[in-house]
Amino acid sequence: MSALDVNEQGRQSRNLLGWLSGATGPLIGLLMLSVFLSVATDRFLSVRNALNILDQITVLGVMSVGMTFVILIGGIDLSVGSVLALSMMIMGWLGNIAGLPMAVAIPLALLVSAVSGLIVGVLVTRLRVPAFIATLAMMSVARGVANMITDGQQIVGFPDWFTMLAIDRHFGVLTATVFLMLAIVVLAWLFLKYRSEGRMLYAVGGNPEVARLAGINVGLVTIGVYVLCAVLAGLAGIVLAARLDAVQPSSGFGYELDTIAAVVIGGTSLSGGAGGIGGTLIGVLIIGVLRNGLNLLNVSPFLQQVIIGVVIVLAVGAETLRRKKA
Amino acid sequence: MSALDVNEQGRQSRNLLGWLSGATGPLIGLLMLSVFLSVATDRFLSVRNALNILDQITVLGVMSVGMTFVILIGGIDLSVGSVLALSMMIMGWLGNIAGLPMAVAIPLALLVSAVSGLIVGVLVTRLRVPAFIATLAMMSVARGVANMITDGQQIVGFPDWFTMLAIDRHFGVLTATVFLMLAIVVLAWLFLKYRSEGRMLYAVGGNPEVARLAGINVGLVTIGVYVLCAVLAGLAGIVLAARLDAVQPSSGFGYELDTIAAVVIGGTSLSGGAGGIGGTLIGVLIIGVLRNGLNLLNVSPFLQQVIIGVVIVLAVGAETLRRKKA
Amino acid sequence: MTDPVLSLRGISKRYGPLEVLKNVSLDVYPGEVVALLGENGAGKSTLSGIIAGSRTPSEGTMTWQGQPYAPASPREAIDKGVVLIHQELQLLPELTIAENVFIGRWPMKNGVVDRAEMIKRAQEQLSRLNLHVPATRKVAGLSTANQQLIEIAKALALDAKLLILDEPTAALGGAETEALFEQVRKLRSEGVGIIYISHRMEEIKQITDRVVVLRDGERVQEFADSATPVRTIVESMVGRPLDRLFPALPVPRQQPVLEVDGLTAADGTFRDVTFEVRAGEILGIAGLVGAGRTELVRAIAGADPVRSGTVRLNGEGLTLRSPADAIAKGIVMVPEDRKLQGLVVSHRIGENLVYANLDRFGGRWITPSMKRDLARKAISTFGIKGRGEQLASDLSGGNQQKIVIAKWLMRDPKVVVLDEPTRGIDVGARAGIYDIIVGLAKKGVAVIVVSSDLEEVLGVSNRILVLAQGKQAGILDREQANDVSVMELATI
Amino acid sequence: QEVKKLGLAVANLQANFFNQIKQAVEAEAKTRGIEVITVDAKGDGPTQVNQIQDLLTQDIDALIYIPAGAAAASVPVKLAHQSDVPVINVDRNADGAPGDTFLATDSVASANAVCKHIIEKAGGKGNMVIIHGQKGTTPEVDRTKGCMDAVNANPGVKVVAEQWSNMWSQDEGFQIMQNMLQANPDVSIVFAQADGLALGAAQAIKVGNPSQKIVVGGFDGDTAALEALKDGVFDVTATQQTQKMGRTAVDMAVKIVAGEKVEPVQLMDATLTTKDNVDGFIANHP
Numbered sequence A, B: 001m002s003a004l005d006v007n008e009q010g011r012q013s014r015n016l017l018g019w020l021s022g023a024t025g026p027l028i029g030l031l032m033l034s035v036f037l038s039v040a041t042d043r044f045l046s047v048r049n050a051l052n053i054l055d056q057i058t059v060l061g062v063m064s065v066g067m068t069f070v071i072l073i074g075g076i077d078l079s080v081g082s083v084l085a086l087s088m089m090i091m092g093w094l095g096n097i098a099g100l101p102m103a104v105a106i107p108l109a110l111l112v113s114a115v116s117g118l119i120v121g122v123l124v125t126r127l128r129v130p131a132f133i134a135t136l137a138m139m140s141v142a143r144g145v146a147n148m149i150t151d152g153q154q155i156v157g158f159p160d161w162f163t164m165l166a167i168d169r170h171f172g173v174l175t176a177t178v179f180l181m182l183a184i185v186v187l188a189w190l191f192l193k194y195r196s197e198g199r200m201l202y203a204v205g206g207n208p209e210v211a212r213l214a215g216i217n218v219g220l221v222t223i224g225v226y227v228l229c230a231v232l233a234g235l236a237g238i239v240l241a242a243r244l245d246a247v248q249p250s251s252g253f254g255y256e257l258d259t260i261a262a263v264v265i266g267g268t269s270l271s272g273g274a275g276g277i278g279g280t281l282i283g284v285l286i287i288g289v290l291r292n293g294l295n296l297l298n299v300s301p302f303l304q305q306v307i308i309g310v311v312i313v314l315a316v317g318a319e320t321l322r323r324k325k326a
Numbered sequence C: 001m002t003d004p005v006l007s008l009r010g011i012s013k014r015y016g017p018l019e020v021l022k023n024v025s026l027d028v029y030p031g032e033v034v035a036l037l038g039e040n041g042a043g044k045s046t047l048s049g050i051i052a053g054s055r056t057p058s059e060g061t062m063t064w065q066g067q068p069y070a071p072a073s074p075r076e077a078i079d080k081g082v083v084l085i086h087q088e089l090q091l092l093p094e095l096t097i098a099e100n101v102f103i104g105r106w107p108m109k110n111g112v113v114d115r116a117e118m119i120k121r122a123q124e125q126l127s128r129l130n131l132h133v134p135a136t137r138k139v140a141g142l143s144t145a146n147q148q149l150i151e152i153a154k155a156l157a158l159d160a161k162l163l164i165l166d167e168p169t170a171a172l173g174g175a176e177t178e179a180l181f182e183q184v185r186k187l188r189s190e191g192v193g194i195i196y197i198s199h200r201m202e203e204i205k206q207i208t209d210r211v212v213v214l215r216d217g218e219r220v221q222e223f224a225d226s227a228t229p230v231r232t233i234v235e236s237m238v239g240r241p242l243d244r245l246f247p248a249l250p251v252p253r254q255q256p257v258l259e260v261d262g263l264t265a266a267d268g269t270f271r272d273v274t275f276e277v278r279a280g281e282i283l284g285i286a287g288l289v290g291a292g293r294t295e296l297v298r299a300i301a302g303a304d305p306v307r308s309g310t311v312r313l314n315g316e317g318l319t320l321r322s323p324a325d326a327i328a329k330g331i332v333m334v335p336e337d338r339k340l341q342g343l344v345v346s347h348r349i350g351e352n353l354v355y356a357n358l359d360r361f362g363g364r365w366i367t368p369s370m371k372r373d374l375a376r377k378a379i380s381t382f383g384i385k386g387r388g389e390q391l392a393s394d395l396s397g398g399n400q401q402k403i404v405i406a407k408w409l410m411r412d413p414k415v416v417v418l419d420e421p422t423r424g425i426d427v428g429a430r431a432g433i434y435d436i437i438v439g440l441a442k443k444g445v446a447v448i449v450v451s452s453d454l455e456e457v458l459g460v461s462n463r464i465l466v467l468a469q470g471k472q473a474g475i476l477d478r479e480q481a482n483d484v485s486v487m488e489l490a491t492i
Numbered sequence D: 001q002e003v004k005k006l007g008l009a010v011a012n013l014q015a016n017f018f019n020q021i022k023q024a025v026e027a028e029a030k031t032r033g034i035e036v037i038t039v040d041a042k043g044d045g046p047t048q049v050n051q052i053q054d055l056l057t058q059d060i061d062a063l064i065y066i067p068a069g070a071a072a073a074s075v076p077v078k079l080a081h082q083s084d085v086p087v088i089n090v091d092r093n094a095d096g097a098p099g100d101t102f103l104a105t106d107s108v109a110s111a112n113a114v115c116k117h118i119i120e121k122a123g124g125k126g127n128m129v130i131i132h133g134q135k136g137t138t139p140e141v142d143r144t145k146g147c148m149d150a151v152n153a154n155p156g157v158k159v160v161a162e163q164w165s166n167m168w169s170q171d172e173g174f175q176i177m178q179n180m181l182q183a184n185p186d187v188s189i190v191f192a193q194a195d196g197l198a199l200g201a202a203q204a205i206k207v208g209n210p211s212q213k214i215v216v217g218g219f220d221g222d223t224a225a226l227e228a229l230k231d232g233v234f235d236v237t238a239t240q241q242t243q244k245m246g247r248t249a250v251d252m253a254v255k256i257v258a259g260e261k262v263e264p265v266q267l268m269d270a271t272l273t274t275k276d277n278v279d280g281f282i283a284n285h286p
């Protein structure tokens, strides 16, 4: 058996970077990108710009955590952009038009988001509608409802304390919204890594039948994950509302692809069961740093689209090349 | 064995609808929708409206054929909307600005589309970039390039014969573009059903390792499929240019989700290996009839979004319910 | 005697009009090993699933330790101490071995998974089975045999009062099987009730106390003494007298068809292998699990890259870059895992036959009648129980395996490689497959059979090549080959 | 002949400006007992072509048409004319196939006034950025022209960056301005070609918290924007007469169908609106 042992142990060393679960390539990509930008522009490497980037990735960051959960169980959620808009409009309407205090409007908006996630979860588990279709439908429905709330109008102007959440830098560093995002990322990371509920997601995504036979309630886990993802999308909507000091039913259009991209760039596999929050954070940062950097480099918007596409492929392809060599 | 035989026959009768491969639910949905609309509005059931619907689904129909191929092999293509725009802009620029004859401009536009598909195919097969990421990147790059061609400007006004392709109803019935779409659908159907190359797609999508061990060149099939899908997206761009008598780099934005939805509503499985063109045609028709019907019913634009989402879920969910009962 | 730990009364199971189990009753007592035997499709796994809560019976009742028992989910059964080792591997390749062993019941401390404890306990379970692999390693990439051992470790880690083993040894070699039996005996002595399912008849005598036979979903017979002659048990299983398992071998012709010289895998799994197979000859390949047998034959079939060495076919040197290259030359392979490599299980039988013959349809339209003819020919030639338009997944294992063989034989190959051709296949069906193998040899085909079943290699091979840790330990002629001489070489 | 049924094809209901026109058209039609069928292209030209086909199927008597894309604007007019349905273009017109009449704001003049105002307020000099509307649409082209006239008259003003939006929306304004501030931290004048864009830009400036004062000008007089203007969120806009546009569109439809001759182009003024005169517009939108 000794030859076998050598062979099987070879795999061990690679797990040192295990927390990144397949995102080492993207991490290298992110580092190279940062080094390049630090050299190419004098504004990139500054505390102020770093804080700017954090501000700019808040919404994407919050949504990507939920999407990571969904993709880990082998699902997909195309409705996050619309649920974000729905949550915003509910909050805006309750707060500014129905005149409820924000402290009530916000939880209610999150509740509505949760319900949209619940509907998706039930469609997926009970009616066996593919997640792609269930969430595509929810994307359309939630957007429609968001529009109907104010007949398509935006709502502008929230209480000062609310908008200051996205502006005031506490201790001169982090805004409340950035802090919120970081807290969510850390909690999600701990949850996935150390809680048995978190490990269940990997089991369900790895093979739902195996998970079922091991006594895991796959349906419940699935529903829970879609609810969580929707609530985080709703929360991202609240964050965005604070940031824009306005809500608008067209918000978040197309965010679903950005979010999925961040997760997948971060090494989480679309077939489920592999990946994690560490990688997602890298994916989000790659997107954030890239957009920020291209602006600092004063690259024209059209050329930016081209470069973004190329860098995304390189970041993900690098992981393959790295593995091939290893 | 007699119990078995009964069972077998049960299956057999279901196979009468075999060409629909899993789209019987959606077909029922389509029929119910059509019956409802025929009763609810007096305009729906008329030759004129039927021809209108055909006109309206041309672009989606052409793109969905390519997407069916891609999804059958277990892939996905998010770049179709951008490749459509790229093809349009290339054709427009060559024809109207560089002054080449359309008969040259069109093939060149399709060639550029093919190259974009080739790049995707190579990324997927050689660099092992997930199709989702490779095509997402191509979506960004192709859009950027489409924009750069004219710095974001539209190009308006093509030769009369060209725009007439989308307007002139030959024999008083079909425009050339509708005819083109129908021809593509029929050819694709025959190809998938009866050609060995077509059957390969099912094998590759069903299980790539089994296909490889059976002597199928999985890499080549994959590249070929992405090239075909891109060429059809490019062709859809030409059709759209004829229909609009103009090209614009923002065209086709968001079409990827419509196209994927049409294919999946039609019963082709996102995990590959099951489905077909018959179902896709139904999926395209459901989307086309639904949009047309909602306009005829004078449903307010926002409510339309809600209804579209609900109907899509019902059409797909019906298939599950039907199977559960069977 | 004590009370049974589990009693089944009148259990039936229907799938639509198909009755899979008919009025089955069974008692299992603590501290005994009951063999549950039957042909493929007899209903053994279905019965196991019902006991373990993953399927619900259509009729009948169960009693667990004297209480009514009707588990609604696997969880409920596990919590009561009913543990099933499934016939199909139920592992998550992307997770570590330790996590797989404790899946769904990870040891907890302070509300979080206690990794150190989990790894420690998993490692203990592995060493009970003589599996010396770090528990922190991912499951992906482990050999089938090792995965099967992990599957067993998973069950051992549970505090079972009733353990069902559904063909646990199908993928195991002799040494692994012995390690497993040791654990089974230990559990038995601790008073655990055990149901043991296998198609390997020689195991029955070694490990079981009592034999229950299922046929077409019915309990047909019970042998209280496991020393009952195998022939008697087998005839009870198949419902007719069975003459012999292995047919007589033909005499190979003189000319070598396949010549392999100094072949070494790109990743070094096997090194410097040299042999030839003549027309009409069956070459067996034996070795311990992990010896590199599968890799060797995959390389010959063009599925895996080689670093050095040559393969010649009828004297012509071949460069095999892909399975397509090998197939075009007439070398075909029936792979080790029919579900993952042999068949698109979700597709029809007819389609699966077409997939292996697409190049022959090249440039032509494949009409439904061509598919039908192909299916009809395969089904009649190989006595397959099934129809062309059935899904491959609906067939029993033996019939699936015949389809995998049939899809290649339609092409008149020159070399046929079969890797574990009867894994998980009942005795009756096995005899059918051996007939096919020998029939090929009679037609002058060069055949290679890889098997972990020693009886099988000995039974069907003209010569046996033994691999040990990737190296060629020797080639034995039929006359010299027996369990002892093969094992001696395999354990060098 | 009489108008009983009107088709209204809107470019994009997410833009407040179009939504206002839609509401005005529907209100006016109601008082005259005319049925209106409204469709929203969500900014997509091809969708709009499909929708107009569907409107024509329903035998509308006239079409009020706000083109969605910059391109494709001509096809709906041709389709309508094929069916003998007159077309009233609002806000945007196509060169090749103009509507029977075209109602719009005199964007050249009004944009010129807005840009003059912001340049003046910035002291006649400084680095300026322009956030354009949807490229190639009539208002985008005209507002650019009007504003550049003002810029060119002030040699101290330098346009350091220009970017185009697709949907004229607040989201886009925020994002574009944020990007512009990163690349050009010393901007002091912003012309955003719609109020949605201007509100987004103003918020981006607030969040970015630059050391210099930045003057922001918008266009449209959106409901929410006028409130914001009052609160000093941004500095100036040009209030378009959306109510009048909607009313006139219906009126033109009735006249054309009745066989009356109408002017092919009818431009309306947009009033320069600042904190000082905003109250009147809030109380009563023109």
Ligand SMILES: Nc1ncnc2c1ncn2[C@@H]1O[C@H](COP(=O)(O)OP(=O)(O)OP(=O)(O)O)[C@@H](O)[C@H]1O
Binding pocket: C015, C018, C020, C038, C039, C040, C041, C042, C043, C044, C045, C046, C047, C087, C394, C395, C396, C397, C398, C424, C426
């Ligand atoms: N979900 C299902 N639907 C329909 N038929 C089924 C289903 N599952 C099993 N069967 C059928 O039930 C019968 C019994 O299957 P089972 O798996 O219990 O056999 P087995 O005795 O374990 O055979 P093997 O030795 O091949 O493992 C087979 O004919 C099988 O095709």
Ligand SMILES: Nc1ncnc2c1ncn2[C@@H]1O[C@H](COP(=O)(O)OP(=O)(O)OP(=O)(O)O)[C@@H](O)[C@H]1O
Binding pocket: A004, A007, C140, C141, C142, C143, C144, C145, C146, C171, C269, C287, C288, C289, C290, C291, C292, C293, C294, C295, C296, C336, C452
């Ligand atoms: N998919 C795989 N990826 C990586 N290593 C593998 C894989 N499959 C097998 N191995 C390793 O290759 C070595 C040889 O395995 P191989 O399957 O050839 O053995 P074998 O003699 O055929 O035994 P088995 O009965 O398990 O098939 C083993 O060490 C095994 O762990």
Ligand SMILES: O[C@@H]1[C@H](O)[C@H](O)CO[C@H]1O
Binding pocket: D015, D016, D017, D018, D091, D092, D133, D137, D139, D168, D193, D194, D195, D196, D219, D220
């Ligand atoms: O003139 C209008 C308005 O400015 C609106 O905000 C968007 O579209 C333009 O065409």
Ligand SMILES: [Mg+2]
Binding pocket: C044, C045, C046, C087, C166
């Ligand atoms: Mg079984």
Ligand SMILES: [Mg+2]
Binding pocket: C293, C294, C295, C336, C419
């Ligand atoms: Mg093997």
